[in-house]
Amino acid sequence: MGSSDFTDRLTATAAETEALLERLLDGATMPGETTRPTRLLAAMRHGALGGGKRLRPFLVVECAALFDAPRDGALLTGCALELLHCYSLVHDDLPAMDNDDLRRGHPTVHKKFDDATAILAGDALLTLAFDVMARDEVHADATVRIVLVRALARAAGIGGMAGGQMLDLAAEGRFAPKRTLSETEIVTLQAMKTGALIRFACDAGAMLGQADAQATAAVAHYGAAIGQAFQIADDLLDAEGDSAVLGKAAGKDAAAGKATLVAILGAQESRARLDRLISAADDALVPFGAKADALRAAARFIAQRQS
Amino acid sequence: MGSSDFTDRLTATAAETEALLERLLDGATMPGETTRPTRLLAAMRHGALGGGKRLRPFLVVECAALFDAPRDGALLTGCALELLHCYSLVHDDLPAMDNDDLRRGHPTVHKKFDDATAILAGDALLTLAFDVMARDEVHADATVRIVLVRALARAAGIGGMAGGQMLDLAAEGRFAPKRTLSETEIVTLQAMKTGALIRFACDAGAMLGQADAQATAAVAHYGAAIGQAFQIADDLLDAEGDSAVLGKAAGKDAAAGKATLVAILGAQESRARLDRLISAADDALVPFGAKADALRAAARFIAQRQS
Numbered sequence: 001m002g003s004s005d006f007t008d009r010l011t012a013t014a015a016e017t018e019a020l021l022e023r024l025l026d027g028a029t030m031p032g033e034t035t036r037p038t039r040l041l042a043a044m045r046h047g048a049l050g051g052g053k054r055l056r057p058f059l060v061v062e063c064a065a066l067f068d069a070p071r072d073g074a075l076l077t078g079c080a081l082e083l084l085h086c087y088s089l090v091h092d093d094l095p096a097m098d099n100d101d102l103r104r105g106h107p108t109v110h111k112k113f114d115d116a117t118a119i120l121a122g123d124a125l126l127t128l129a130f131d132v133m134a135r136d137e138v139h140a141d142a143t144v145r146i147v148l149v150r151a152l153a154r155a156a157g158i159g160g161m162a163g164g165q166m167l168d169l170a171a172e173g174r175f176a177p178k179r180t181l182s183e184t185e186i187v188t189l190q191a192m193k194t195g196a197l198i199r200f201a202c203d204a205g206a207m208l209g210q211a212d213a214q215a216t217a218a219v220a221h222y223g224a225a226i227g228q229a230f231q232i233a234d235d236l237l238d239a240e241g242d243s244a245v246l247g248k249a250a251g252k253d254a255a256a257g258k259a260t261l262v263a264i265l266g267a268q269e270s271r272a273r274l275d276r277l278i279s280a281a282d283d284a285l286v287p288f289g290a291k292a293d294a295l296r297a298a299a300r301f302i303a304q305r306q307s
Numbered sequence: 308m309g310s311s312d313f314t315d316r317l318t319a320t321a322a323e324t325e326a327l328l329e330r331l332l333d334g335a336t337m338p339g340e341t342t343r344p345t346r347l348l349a350a351m352r353h354g355a356l357g358g359g360k361r362l363r364p365f366l367v368v369e370c371a372a373l374f375d376a377p378r379d380g381a382l383l384t385g386c387a388l389e390l391l392h393c394y395s396l397v398h399d400d401l402p403a404m405d406n407d408d409l410r411r412g413h414p415t416v417h418k419k420f421d422d423a424t425a426i427l428a429g430d431a432l433l434t435l436a437f438d439v440m441a442r443d444e445v446h447a448d449a450t451v452r453i454v455l456v457r458a459l460a461r462a463a464g465i466g467g468m469a470g471g472q473m474l475d476l477a478a479e480g481r482f483a484p485k486r487t488l489s490e491t492e493i494v495t496l497q498a499m500k501t502g503a504l505i506r507f508a509c510d511a512g513a514m515l516g517q518a519d520a521q522a523t524a525a526v527a528h529y530g531a532a533i534g535q536a537f538q539i540a541d542d543l544l545d546a547e548g549d550s551a552v553l554g555k556a557a558g559k560d561a562a563a564g565k566a567t568l569v570a571i572l573g574a575q576e577s578r579a580r581l582d583r584l585i586s587a588a589d590d591a592l593v594p595f596g597a598k599a600d601a602l603r604a605a606a607r608f609i610a611q612r613q614s
Contacts (some may be wrong), residue, residue, distance in 0.1 A: 032458055033466020034499050039482060040465055040473040091430060096403075096422035115403035116476055119426065123398060124469040126430065130437045131460035134453050142449040146441050149456055151339055153438035158347055159340020162431040166347040169423055175346060192341050 006297035013061055013075075014054035020079050021048055024132060039113070043121035044128075047109045048086040055298075056081050056201040059226075062294045063205020063219055070208075073138045077148065077204050080133040084156055085197055087125035090118055092165060126156075139208055147207055155200035164193025171259040181259040187228070189259065194234070195227035202226075214287075221284035222295065229277040230302050232270055235260040237305070239267060278303050313604035320368055320382075321361035327386050328355055331439060346420070350428035351435075354416045355393040362605075363388050363508045366533075369601045370512020370526055377515075380445045384455065384511050387440040391463055392504055394432035397425055399472060433463075446515055454514055462507035471500025478566040488566040494535070496566065501541070502534035509533075521594075528591035529602065536584040537609050539577055542567040544612070546574060585610050 001009075025045050027036055057078025064074035093100040093108040094115060101111050110118035132138075133149050154160055167189040171181055181189070202223030206216045238253045239262050253260050262270045281299040285292040308316075332352050334343055364385025371381035400407040400415040401422060408418050417425035439445075440456050461467055474496040478488055488496070509530030513523045545560045546569045560567050569577045588606040592599040 029466050030461060032461030033464070033470075034495060034503070035470065036465050037470045037473045037477070039477065040470055044465065087430075091426055094423075094426065096426060114481075116481070117473070119398055119401065119403060120469050120473050120476075122430070123394075123433065124465040126433055127460050127464035127469065131457055131464060134456040134460065142453045145453050146449045146456075149441040149453075150438055153434050153441065154337060154339030157340070157434035157438060158343050158351065158431040159336050162427050162434065163340075163342065163344045163347055166344045166424070166427050169427075170344070170346065174421075174423070188341060196341070 001293040001297040003297065003301070006294065006301060009294055010053060010055070010058055010298075010301070013058045013078075014052075016075055017054045017057040017078055017082060018049065020075055021082065024079060024083070024128065025049065030131070039117060040120055040124060043109050043113045043117045044125055046106075046112055047090040047118075047121050048083060048125060051104045051106075052082075054078070054082060055302075056085055056197060059198065059201035059223075059295075059298065060204050060208075062298065063202045063223075064208045066205065066219070066288050066291055066295075067209020067211050067215070069139075069205070069210075074205065074208055076132060076135065076138050077208060078201070080129045080138075080152065081197065081201055081204070083125050083132065084129035084152065087122040087129070088156075088161055088165070090122040090125065094118060097165070097169070129156075141210075144207060144210065148204055151200055151203060151207065155196040160192055160196035161194075164189055164191075164196065168193055168259075183261065183264055186259050186261055186264065190231040190261075191224075191227065194231050195224070198227035198230055199223040218284050218287055222281050222299075225277045225281040225284065226299050226302050229274055229281070229299065232261055232274050232277070233303055233305060235262040236267060236270055236274070239263075274303050308600040308604040310604065310608070313601065313608060316601055317360060317362070317365055317605075317608070320365045320385075321359075323382055324361045324364040324385055324389060325356065327382055328389065331386060331390070331435065332356065337438070346424060347427055347431060350416050350420045350424045351432055353413075353419055354397040354425075354428050355390060355432060358411045358413075359389075361385070361389060362609075363392055363504060366505065366508035366530075366602075366605065367511050367515075369605065370509045370530075371515045373512065373526070373595050373598055373602075374516020374518050374522070376446075376512070376517075381512065381515055383439060383442065383445050384515060385508070387436045387445075387459065388504065388508055388511070390432050390439065391436035391459065394429040394436065395463075395468055395472070397429040397432065401425055404472075404476070436463075448517075451514060451517065455511055458507055458510060458514065462503040467499055467503035468501075471496055471498075471503065475500055475566075490568065490571055493566050493568055493571065497538040497568075498531075498534065501538050502531070505534040505537055506530040525591050525594055529588050529606075532584045532588040532591065533606050533609055536581055536588070536606065539568055539581045539584070540610050540612060542569040543574060543577055543581070546570075581610050 025048060027041060029036055060078040060081060061071065061074045089103060090109045092098050093103060094110055100108055102108065109121055130149060133152055134145055138145050156162060171189065202219050206219040235253060278299050282296060285295055332355060334348060336343055367385040367388060368378065368381045396410060397416045399405050400410060401417055407415055409415065416428055437456060440459055441452055445452050463469060509526050513526040542560060585606050589603060592602055
């Protein structure tokens with residue numbers, strides 16, 4: 001698949017995701033809800049709508065397509081994951097955490113509203129993610145949905161994304177004198193902070209498709225490889241990227257003394273590792289033949305993206 | 308059931324809940340988790356262990372017992388609910404929210420740790436609640452578990468507890484000039500902020516017991532009545548209670564100009580309403596006969612508690 005075909009496909013899925021998120025975040029109450037307070041809904045919408053490549057939903061949809069799982073359920077799963085991803089951005093941007101005023105060129109939720117509203121909006125987005133993940137439309141079989149709920153919780157919780165953010169704050173020297181992290185520590189931190197949700201995106205596709213053990217393992221290998229690749233590419237971008245193209249300040253990691261593999265290994269070795277990870281991702285996809293072309297292109301996109 | 312028999316029973320279930328929460332919050336990783344960072348785990352444990360009457364788990368267990376549902380699954384459901392309740396306390400105590408330094412005589416999570424750690428601990432407790440709710444041990448039938456996950460999310464999210472906290476902050480006049488709330492607005496606010504989780508506790512018992520429509524409705528009526536009663540009793544305690552017995556400052560609501568029914572209706576009419584709610588709770592329990600004695604005692608306990 002050529003890179004422009006890939007971009008078209010990514011954009012089309014992002015538009016479908018956006019439309020579905022818009023419906024999930026409208027003012028209508030669901031059974032069991034009393035009312036949706038206007039200010040909180042507006043803050044949730046600000047945090048979740050109108051932005052991003054929606055890469056995680058794309059990965060869910062394309063991995064599910066390997067097994068001919070219904071697209072609607074995969075899109076809804078992608079939305080649950082994206083709601084969860086967006087909650088983490090809202091909370092990470094808070095003054096007490098990374099203290100960012102801008103995201104994608106717009107004021108962050110706590111800047112547009114206030115800290116209390118941003119905390120609640122993040123909480124409510126996280127909660128809505130599990131609501132959506134459990135809906136009947138995700139998959140006809142309740143057992144599949146339960147497995148998805150549990151996997152999403154493990155990817156997001158103390159042993160996954162939230163734990164990774166804790167390790168990242170600790171790595172900045174907030175709670176004890178700062179020390180240099182080992183390569184193993186950095187890999188673990190990144191596997192939790194950003195890797196866990198990317199791995200879940202791919203695993204979810206296999207779950208929705210009720211893939212056999214061998215195919216499930218193949219998809220998991222792909223997810224693990226692109227998850228690591230994503231983070232190395234991110235760190236390289238920060239170290240070498242053009243702030244204008246990036247839409248945010250480059251060199252922020254180095255300025256903050258952040259623990260990245262690029263800082264330890266250097267840019268050249270990091271690029272070599274990135275290449276090996278993309279090869280590993282390709283290898284994992286061999287059993288799926290041409291059906292996996294979009295996922296092959298996604299791996300390249302992740303490694304080569306400029307923003 | 309006499310009040311000392313009731314207290315013994317409440318205490319025994321609280322001890323079982325505590326033991327189970329202790330196991331859920333140990334250092335061992337679950338499948339899908341990488342590692343549990345020490346500082347985050349310690350903050351989660353500080354926020355969830357060692358305190359409280361564990362009234363919500365008690366309600367789950369006793370409502371499930373009406374239908375002879377297995378006790379182990381009800382206790383685990385109660386723990387999921389309690390983890391969620393505790394996350395809400397950790398976040399509500401934050402400086403950006405209600406800014407409380409003490410809870411049950413101990414420093415709140417952000418005082419003992421810091422704001423960032425408290426935000427993450429709350430996030431991870433909320434996430435763990437859904438992990439636990441989805442576990443096989445909750446109920447043999449995955450459909451029952453999915454219904455529980457969804458109901459928990461609706462009770463906790465924008466249309467439930469989180470939305471109620473938003474309305475409560477707005478009622479303090481944070482975002483617009485303060486105005487006096489109507490009785491209807493206060494009832495809605497309280498039904499969301501504190502009522503939703505209490506109603507879920509009771510509803511969950513009926514779900515675990517796969518109760519028929521009539522019994523489900525009866526339990527829901529009971530839950531709605533004691534949910535309202537809980538809040539009126541809380542407001543009366545704050546207005547009239549003894550700070551020494553309460554273990555926290557009384558009169559805090561009036562000082563903060565908080566929207567309570569007691570402020571609008573006065574103490575006498577509030578007590579009359581409380582009595583009517585307890586009668587309604589009793590009426591709802593008639594079909595269950597002697598099996599519901601602990602729930603009858605719970606309603607009285609809620610109305611008469613001194614702390």
